[in-house]
Amino acid sequence: MSAHGYKVVGTRPVRPDGADKVTGRAAYGADVHLAGLLYGAVLRSPHAHARIRRIDTRGAEALEGVRAVITASDFPPADAGRIIDLGEGQQTVAEVRGNMLASGKALYKGHAVAAVAAVNRHVAEEALGLIEVDYEPLPAVLTALEAMREDAPILHETLTRKELGTDTGEVSNVAEHFRFELGDLEQGLAEADVVVEREFDTATVHQGYIEPQNATALWNQDGRIHVWSSTQGAFVVRDTVAAALNVPVSRVKATPMEIGGGFGGKIRVYLEPVAALLSRKSGRPVKIVMSRQEVFEGTGPTPGSHIRVKVGARRDGRISAAYAFLAYEAGAYPGSMADCGAMCIFSPYDIANLCVDGYNIVVNKPSTAAYRAPGATNAAFAGESVMDEVAERLGMDPIDFRLRNAAHEGTRRADGPKFRRIGCVEVLEAMKNHPHYSAPLEGPNRGRGVAVGFWFNVGLASACTIGVNADGTVNLVEGSTDIGGTRASIAMQAAEVLGLRAEDVHPVVVDTDSIAYTAVTGGSRTTFATGWAAYEAAHDVLRQMKERAARLLETEPECVEYQDGVFRSGESRMTFAEVAARLNETGGPVTGRAGVNPRGAGGSYAGAIADVEVDPETGRVSILRFTSVQDAGKAIHPAYVEGQMQGGSAQGIGWALNEEYCLSPGGAMQNSSFLDYRMPTSLDLPMIETVIVEVPNPGHPFGVRGVGEANIVPPPGAIANAIYRAAGVRLSRLPMKPETVMEAIWAQRD
Amino acid sequence: MQTLTRVRAIVNEQPVEFLCEPRQSLLECLRDILGLTGSKEGCNDGNCGACTVILDGRPVNSCLVLGVEAEGCRITTIEGIARGTELHPLQRAFLNQAALQCGFCTPGLIVAAKALLDEDPDPSEERIRAFLANNLCRCTGYDKVVRAVQDAAAAGREEVPA
Incomplete structure (x- = not known):
């Protein structure tokens, strides 16, 4: 197969699940209905930090229509200290359970403390009001810097600080301090002609998927x-x-329904074990669907952070040293993705001397979860703002400065590994050559900014089976839930191998009893890794089909060639469909299968060019034009690659300008609705221009890198840099909402 | 348990009759009583638009209408948009433009866009963006959604010359 000879890869077929999704037939989690279904509801803590002295559920149990009430004491006995790996880092059973139903202490406002199952949702909600909880409120600690202070209230009496890999034994809110180091930072700073050091704060933000978390469970009589x-x-x-219910995995069957957005926020499990406990107690299936307020207050947003960045560069334009201090709020339990921020912040650059200190800190906010390139966007806002200022001080064009220092094959990442072939230079060149970058930007209060970002992408395990149908089509069975069109991008890779049309491969996403282990849809891995499994399974099908064709053509399998859907041996030929029609007379059904765990995920670079206008009277920032550039490696379905870039850009714009958790001094979220948590609407955005760069990943048969995440990383930095050129102020705080912009403008005027 | 009230309405051109509690929203009635789960609940407070239906010619958030208020009304949901076995031009355009990723906001967007095109068969980009501003989409950044509505409008004008 030549790089340019693909017949399916790189085309734009209609997605296989399309008709269901435009007609309302696609079944999402909240659409599940079972005979005898009960409706669950969850009681949540009104305090950000409180000891739970007593829970009295008798009033709720007595209400007509209530079938079960549970608290953390209903979890079956288990080894609470057992460590389990759930695809998003390791946690103890106690932590996993503790976030589902609080035990002993409520650690954030919205922390679940009890749950009810009743005949309908209204009765269940009424019953919550009849549960009496005796709380002893405790002082709450809400930011990383406050939580690091020695006199800060302690969240977990058992959490001890890990310092550079060693457990200090000291009880602390600082779960971990780690450091990545290359070269000699002090030496690099001594060589610098220009040094810029700035501090930044970023607010807690939410993934904002439109579909709330949901779960239906049946604890069967067997x-x-x-x-x-x-x-x-x-x-x-x-x-x-x-793990939470202390039963073997073989006793649990998980059926993934359609998913209404996730962006990292639907990896962690909140409701399923709770619904299962309610089902066991009531003997009936139980469905729980979160309200929007519960989604904001009870699920994992992404960490707020405090960041300090120091960059030194020589007069010749080369960066000689870079330092970052990343203090990330993990929320109620350890795990903040500060390590990912540390891996990404300087990855667009080839820097000999660098150091990143990362802190993972617990605070009385919801336990944080992944959000699209988790940890990287906070860090890049800070890093790219400083890089822009260094370029300005050197009198260099910001893209030329980045090209002068761009990471390339062989550059070492902060955490150690050397890059294989990457597309950082190509992304920067595409930005520089884009008409947007050279277009005149006229009018007062307008400015253009750029930034770049990196996400490393992951591989992880995927399984796939392919069965051949008698009409010459195939069914493809996979375990990756489809959030953004991956049924299409996976089926297309199989179709390319099999010489079939995209529409002749019917992908189906199945439950955990029906396919071997497949890791999460996350880390930009699905088109990369599950696509690779489909590629291998398709080759397995082809090997078997060649044997069948050989039988029918009366020759040996190694004498059969296959091209463009036709098996050939000398002058004889049979199409794929003709062989498929005769499987039962040549040995029975053909099933191809593959399980992969690829290591060669190639990191993806993205860049953004933003034009903004700043209203000098109100501080409101409008996006006039926006261009997103990303290295896809190979775009299997370019329309869905563009869609990822546009969606990631829109989320990055929201993060930059509007979105934040507004907390009361006591830690209660003041804006837990879509009215007050302001995500971009269609009226807030322009068309988002895209440029797909293709520097093939040498670690994938089609060169795929994965495109889901890197695109959210540059927008806040690009917009901050554009605001500087429009209004002359460098902002150090996300979101760059009108009052933040105005305060900076006023401060400058004074 | 509350007393049930009888409601009669026309849903997707079919007369329906159902019993609901006064506190149940139209969205809840459509989904849980009539089994029309295409309308989605994203916020239940009128801010996401995933539950948009057309009620007597106007797009509304069905989570903000009580079931009992639907008495005597004519309602179109996402299940009533396709023309028999043919997709509506908006539905075709959404697929051809790849204007959906997770698909959860799609029913509300298509219903709202239909209400727009019923009113204005040739809307400007600005009009489309203003009209759809009640429908949050977190996946697409709206670019392909706006293009799909533009395409559908053009296709609609070809079908029925003004």
Whole structure:
């Protein structure tokens, strides 16, 4: 197959699940209905930090229509200290359970403390009001810097600080301090002609998927537990339910329903084990669907952070040293993705001397979760703002400065590994050559900014089977839930191998009983890794089909060639469909299968060019024009690659300009609705121009890198840099909402 | 348990009759009583638009209408948009433009866009963006959604010359 000879890869077929999704037939988690279904609801803590002295559920149990009430004491006995790996880092059973139903202490406003199952949602909600909880409110700590202070209130009496890999034994809110180091930072700073050091703060933001978390569970009389939910990983659901309820994984079947957005936020499990416990107690299936307020207050947003960046460069334009201090709020339990921020912040650059200090800090906010390139966007806002200022001080064009220092094959990343072939230079060149970058930008209060970003992408395990139909089509069975069109991008890779049309491959996403282990849809891995499994399974089909064709053509399999859907041996030929029609007389059905765990995920670079206008009277920032550039490696379905870039850009714009958790001094979220948590609407955005760069990943048969995440990383930095050129102020705080912009403008005027 | 009230309405051109509690929203009635789960609940407070239906010619958030208020009304949901076995031009355009990723906001967007095209068969980009501003989409950045509505409008004008 030549690089340019693809017949399916690189085309734009209609997605296989398209008709269901435009007609309302696609079944999402909240659409599950079972005979005898009960409706669950969850009682949540009104305090950000409180000891739970007593829970009295008798009033709720007495209400007509209530079938079960549970608290953390209903979890079956288990080894609380057992460590489990659920695809998003390791946690103890106590932590996994603790976030589902608080035990002993409520650690954030919205922390679940009890749950009810009743005949309908209204009765369940009424019952919540009849549960009496005796709280002893405790002082709350809400930011990373406050939580690091020695006199800060402590969240976990058992959490001790890890310092550079060693457990200090000291009880602390600082779960971990780690450091990545290359070269000699002090030496690099001594060589610098220009040094810029700035501090930044970024607010807690939410993934903002439109579909709330949901779960339906049936604890069957045979002891098996069946759950249906909207999740990024059915096997994570299975394994979490099994761990939380202390049953073997083989006792749990997880059926992934269609998922209404995730962006990292639907990896962690909140409701499934709770619904299962309610089902066991009531003997009936139980469905729980979160309200929007619960989604904001009870699920994992992405960490707020405090960041300090120092960059030194020589007069010749080369960066000689870079330092970052990343203090990330993990929320109620350890795990903040500060390590990912540290891996990404300087990855667009080839820097000999660098150091990143990362801190993972617990605070009385919801336990944070992944959000599209988790940890990288906060860091890049800070890093790219400083890079822009260094370029300005050197009198260099910001893209030329980045090209002068761009990471390339052989550059070492802060955390150690050397890059294989990457597309950082190509992304920067595409930005520089784009008409947007050279277009005149006229009018007062307008400015253009750029930034770049990196996400490393992951591989992880995927399984796939392909069965051949008698009409010459195939069915493709996979375990990756489809959030953004991956049924299409996976089926297309199989079609390319099989010489079939995209529409002749019918992909189906199945439950955990029906496919081997497949890791989450996350880390930009699905088109890369599950696509690779489909590629291998398709080759397995082809090997078997060649044997069948050989039988029919009366020759040996190695004498059969296959091209463009036709098996050939000398002058004889048969099409794929003709061989498929005769499988039963040549040995029976053909099934191809593959399981992969690829290591060669190639990181993806993205860049953004933003034109803004700043209203000098109100501080409101409008996006006039926006261009997103990203290295896809190979775009399997370019329309969905563009869609990822546009969606990531829109989320990055929201993060830059509007979105934040507004907390009361006591830690209660003041804006937990879509009215007050202001995500971009169609009226807030222009068309988002895209440039797909293709520097093939040498670690994938089609060169795929994965495109889901890197695109959200540059927008806040690009917009901050554009605001500087429009209004002359460098902002150090996200979101760059009108009052933040005005305060900076006023401060400058004074 | 509350007393049930009888409601009669026309849903997707079919007369329906159902019993609901006064506190149940139209969205809840459509989904849980009539089994029309195409309308989605994203916020239940009128801010996301995933539950948009056309009620007597106007797009509304069905989570903000009580079931009992639908008495005597004519309602179109996403299930009533396709023409028999043929997709509506808006539905075709959404697929051809790849204007959906997760698809959860799609029913509301298509219903709202239909209400727009019923009123204005040739809307400007600005008009489309203003009209759809009640419908949050977190996946697409709206670019392909706006293009799909533009395409559908053009296709509609070809079908029925003004």
